[in-house]
Amino acid sequence: MPNPSKCFRLFFLFVFFYSADAKAQFQPALADSFLNFVVANKERASLYVTYNGTAIIRLNENKLMPLASTVKILIAIEFAQQSAHAVINENDYVSLEDLNKFYIANTDGGAHPAWLAQAEKNNEIVDGKVKLIDVARGMMMYSSNANADYLMDRLGFDNVKDNINLFKLKQHTAIFPFAGSLFIYQVPRKSTEEKTIKALAKYTDKKLSMEAYYNHVDLKEDTGFKSTFKPEQLTMGMQKMWSDNLPASTTKEYVSIVSALNNREVIDEEAFFTIGEVLEFPMENKAFQSVFKHYGVKGGSTSFVLTHVVYFTMQDGTRVESAIFFNNLTPTEEQKLEKWLDAFEAQLFFDPVFRARVKF
Numbered sequence: 001m002p003n004p005s006k007c008f009r010l011f012f013l014f015v016f017f018y019s020a021d022a023k024a025q026f027q028p029a030l031a032d033s034f035l036n037f038v039v040a041n042k043e044r045a046s047l048y049v050t051y052n053g054t055a056i057i058r059l060n061e062n063k064l065m066p067l068a069s070t071v072k073i074l075i076a077i078e079f080a081q082q083s084a085h086a087v088i089n090e091n092d093y094v095s096l097e098d099l100n101k102f103y104i105a106n107t108d109g110g111a112h113p114a115w116l117a118q119a120e121k122n123n124e125i126v127d128g129k130v131k132l133i134d135v136a137r138g139m140m141m142y143s144s145n146a147n148a149d150y151l152m153d154r155l156g157f158d159n160v161k162d163n164i165n166l167f168k169l170k171q172h173t174a175i176f177p178f179a180g181s182l183f184i185y186q187v188p189r190k191s192t193e194e195k196t197i198k199a200l201a202k203y204t205d206k207k208l209s210m211e212a213y214y215n216h217v218d219l220k221e222d223t224g225f226k227s228t229f230k231p232e233q234l235t236m237g238m239q240k241m242w243s244d245n246l247p248a249s250t251t252k253e254y255v256s257i258v259s260a261l262n263n264r265e266v267i268d269e270e271a272f273f274t275i276g277e278v279l280e281f282p283m284e285n286k287a288f289q290s291v292f293k294h295y296g297v298k299g300g301s302t303s304f305v306l307t308h309v310v311y312f313t314m315q316d317g318t319r320v321e322s323a324i325f326f327n328n329l330t331p332t333e334e335q336k337l338e339k340w341l342d343a344f345e346a347q348l349f350f351d352p353v354f355r356a357r358v359k360f
Helices: 028-040 068-084 096-100 111-121 132-141 145-155 157-166 178-182 193-205 210-214 236-244 251-262 271-278 286-291 331-350 352-357
Strands: 045-051 054-059 093-095 129-131 292-301 306-314 319-326
Touching: 028 045, 028 331, 028 352, 045 251, 068 132, 068 145, 068 157, 068 251, 068 271, 068 292, 068 306, 093 096, 093 132, 096 129, 096 145, 111 132, 111 145, 129 132, 132 145, 132 271, 145 157, 145 178, 193 236, 251 292, 251 306, 251 319, 286 292, 306 331, 319 331, 331 352
Parallel strands: none
Antiparallel strands: 045 054, 045 319, 093 129, 292 306, 306 319
């Protein structure tokens, strides 16, 4: 069964740090493949890129699209804010048993197990516990949905949602748990996919809150809900419906969020230390430190969605903020775009000749 959410591959621009001739390291064929796909499929794409505060690329920038794991940026911001105000202590330990209550096997493309394996390798797990800061980093670096759902519960859903108002976002749908929402999208034993999708369409058409539904799916308690989850009932049609109804926003809105982070605005100054730990983790690499003052990144994907947000300020003061969203992809298209994405962004950000070609 294809997984409804996959661990998004980290985007590193190492070619620019290990070669004196960065231009020679571009991958124009991959960048062109990505660009050609966008040109041929504009209705399924949204791009918004700003360069030193000026929008240089805009395509369907106000179109509401599913965010997938990119919505975790707002969770990271709330985590940083609460840490700065000592509402939480990021060095407190969390039981892996408590975290695993939010984990549903085979639904996140191996993201959560991959994070746990790395945490074990790095000796971050002590007596079956891990620090809260490492939970947040696992949410961002490995895109663990279990970590995201745990943090939303611990930080408070209302507090996470309040960031929509904090950043004055006008286009952003409700935020709700990743794992809990999956329970809606299963085909009952005595029904069919078609009948179930029609029934759910009535539910979503009425704009009933999936968060309200989640209140009945309390994964923190042993209510038996996890035993009712049947991966084989999560058909591709149901996965598509789940994907379509994930929290959504626009590329322009998310560029506005990361522009504030890039300029060290809106949130408290003390919170940017934790933003650095959680969202700007590429800066832990010395090669990044030689080129950037700060650099943040988060992406997301399902079999039908690809989203990617990047922001950075270079040592020379150059600032870039970028959001690229796709929806209604086929699984094969999603995989190809993911393979081409880093080459496209590399040339878009650092090759003015290529950048001049990207006009919509």
